[in-house]
Amino acid sequence: MPYAARSARRVEGVRMSVYSTPMRLLFTECKQDDAEFFHRAFPDCDVVTTAETLARVPDIGGVEVLSVQVHSNVGSAEMERMPKLRLIVTRSTGTDHIDLDAAAQRGIEVHNIPDYGAQTVAEHTLLLLLAVARRLHEAIAVTRAGRFDLSGLLGSDLAGKTAVVVGVGMIGERFARMAQAIGMRVLGVDPVERAEVGIEYLPLPDALPQADALVLCCPLVEETRYLIDTSAFEKLKRGALLVNTARGAIVHAPALLRALDEGVVAGAGLDVLEHEATLRGNVAPQPHEEEMLIAGLALMSHPRVIVTPHMAFYTREALLRMRDATVSLITDHLSRVRA
Template identity: 35%
Template sequence: MKNIAFFDTKPYDRIWFDRLKDKYGFEFKYFESKLNSDTAVMCAGLDGVVAFVNDVIDEKTISILSDQDIRILALRCAGYNNVDFKAAYGKIHVVRVPAYSPHAVAEHAMALLLTLNRKIHRAYIRTRDFNFSINGLTGFDLFGKTMGVVGTGKIGRVFVDICKGFGMKVIAYDPFPAKDSGIEYVELEELFRRSDIISLHAPLTKETYHIINQDSIALMKDGVIIINTSRGALIDSEALLEAIKNGKIGGAGLDVYEEESDIFFEDYSNAIIQDDVLARLISMPNVVVTSHQAFLTDEALKNIAETTLENLRQFFDGEDLTNEICYQCAKYGSCEKQGKGRCF
């Protein structure tokens, strides 16, 4: 039986992993702490590592894992911008869950939009105090509005379909347009100019880092709404805050935040948040922040567990690593896998 270190563990993580681990012949050693260069030493004597989106898998962490004969690191998420693939190449195979439930994330994006537009969060607080006034709760019809979708992978395309169901006009930007999708693709600047609402569904790369910034915001319509369920650093948070303060941006629904790694998934209800930008964003009546929960459905958790365990099984059984990603993948966008369908 293989023993696997499991980092950044929460109760909801364990449910499906515990149900399925015997089927795959694994035993998990759960750690609540995040994986980083300080905690990597806890993997001594184990056979592999399961990590999450906010773990710090840098050169030092990888070196410590490699020195302890760890040869497989399974990300139980789709994103991988927290991994130093150059340091991992040739030492540790890195696998991920490329898709767990595009519907879960796309539906949460729409939930954020509906909440912002119809002031559900404010109405909920009022009625809890038996205040049934509807002053200040006016929204607008989504029907006929232009939705700009940045990124049309699986999640983005599901979100496009949801928007069309509301009768919205959808335009999209993606450097790799989906073939035969029926989606109207435009250049990014045109999307910024035409959209009433912009929803981000792109990975975090050098090209997409701070894709929403002071200059791009200046191109947008006054009162535009921004939705981000992808990666926090797609948005320059300070530029977003300033645009909300001056009214250029009419609202923001954020499930991610660029400096979230030490905050999200934890309980700080009895502490003072030291991140002034996040604290001010949360204080705004036209901002809704959720704590990276867009993926959090039972179906998604099951798919994450099944794919992660299958990734581990493939590695230990010497099979092709279907969901491996490496330095070549990250650098060039493709990888000619070598022996037995592995990156090295």
């Protein structure tokens, strides 16, 4: 049955289109240009767009298609509030903010977008590694204070050093090739060893003592939660650099603080922290988060740590690819539903 548009209105700051026979699509965490793009892409649907996370959208009972980003948690409770939900598209590579088992039990399709930002995130990963190795953030602080002085700014070459890449998927592979291009030796840690990447693979305990740079590009799953903990830092080569553009909970933040204070880790570049939604003010802090939140805040102000606000994916080109892929996935779903 064709979906004929009837009118459009704005409700409590959220633009909403109303149709005679609507299929409701909800897009959270949308900037204005994204919202306009999605409205144009689905003119015959009831499209709701909001800059808020899912937790802050009050009326979601009629949602049939949901598109979120990583700061919207979609668990069993949220799915219960959307009894008509049939499709979730997360505009991200990771899916750790979605309860996949709960979705499968309810017959809800879930799609991520694994390749929109692989090159983009890999570039940011290399940027953080270079910046930490050359103490860029400290140099900027010196010159902004009005001093033109090299004191305390001695850096390190990366050529000839060993990078251990944990997670050699699309992002990890691209980073590995970049690291090789600047003269680094690359070791991979991954349950799937792909020979075409052209690197040597080792188990993590065997790779850590060789790491001049430990680079985390793996997904957050049960096996990788706090993968880099006190035990891992005890095995890590002293004076190593750490870069994490994957997920915050892969690193045990208090253990990282101790490793920094003890000189085991010389410097860290982090694009992710645990409990980011709380740090952003999207949700209220919970008692069980206290230790990790305190450690995360300490890392943000640590003199040998660079923290960026989960922006490794955030380029014009990557966002355009993300939008196009989102529309393609939803369009495919709608065509199957309407067939």
